[in-house]
Amino acid sequence: MKNPIHLTEEQIEILYRAQKLDSLLTVTERRVARFATLGHANKEIAIMLSISPKTVGRHIESITNKARRVYGSHASFRNLTVPELHAYYFLID
Secondary structure (H helix, E strand, O other), rough: OOOOOOOOOHHHHHHHHHHHHHHHOOOOHHHHHHHHHHOOOOHHHHHOOOOOOOHHHHHHHHHHHHHHOOOOOOOOHHHHHHHHHHHHHHHHH
């Protein structure tokens, strides 16, 4: 049976990097990242996870630091990492 998903080499590389980043995240960081990829603001994420917005901010900072290890020093969580993680989470769910 043929694979119904046809990905370019660039798309495969994006998913590989997102998978690599996801493997570095803690359980809570992964939850924060998933909500962020859906477009939720820190305050909304805090309410959904029953943590403070400041704690969400710390998790975002930690995710960003880990993203820089995977993507390089230019990585930013909201602008680069979120779209790639969103694609990855969409495919694995």
